Amino acid sequence: MDEINLDEIYSRTKQAMAELLEAAQLRPGNIVVVGCSTSEILGHRIGSASNIEVAHAVMRAVLPQLQEQELFLAAQCCEHLNRALVIEEECAERYNLETVHVVPHLKAGGAFAAEAFRLLKNAVVVEQIAAHAGLDIGDTFIGMHLKNTVVPVRGSIKQIGDAHVTMARTRPKLIGGERGLYVKYDTPPA
Secondary structure (H helix, E strand, O other): OOOOOHHHHHHHHHHHHHHHHHHHOOOOOOEEEEEEOHHHHOOOOOOOOOOHHHHHHHHHHHHHHHHHOOOEEEEEOOHHHOOOEEEEHHHHHHOOOOEEOOOOEOOEEOHHHHHHHHHOOOEEEEOOOOEOEEEEEOOOOHHHHEOOOEEEEOOOOOEEOOEEEEEEEEOOOOOOHHHOOOOOOOOOOO
């Protein structure tokens, strides 16, 4: 990507998140994990060119939509922090998550996690989470932080900048085999 177009990054991210939220049909208090490589958006190898302006454009697109639906953001850090997550303290308390002591920055955690730590109310970091849905920008492998069972969401946005985009929602496990009776949920249970 030769030139940074922050408006395009913002609008494509906003659309991707809107499509994910529409497909996932989440309940207030649910968690959405977002992994974002600003390096990949800019056409560089993941972790090699973190950019705070790009992170801010992505955060401006994501956070208001989540807040409007009373959902928690879990911003995934880079591999240098073992893909830990930045969340609000309220989320950690609600889900009984153990916090760890670290502050993400450009060289350890990445630009998106650093921006989340700066913008979230009472930001804390946890090592793991079981989110209800997720948006992955740049193949950051958010799957390790999603509840069972993961269902791909096929949106219209396949790329943001040069970064590949994938999305997922989760549903309860179907158990009981051929004798099981399954109810279709309009909204997944918490």
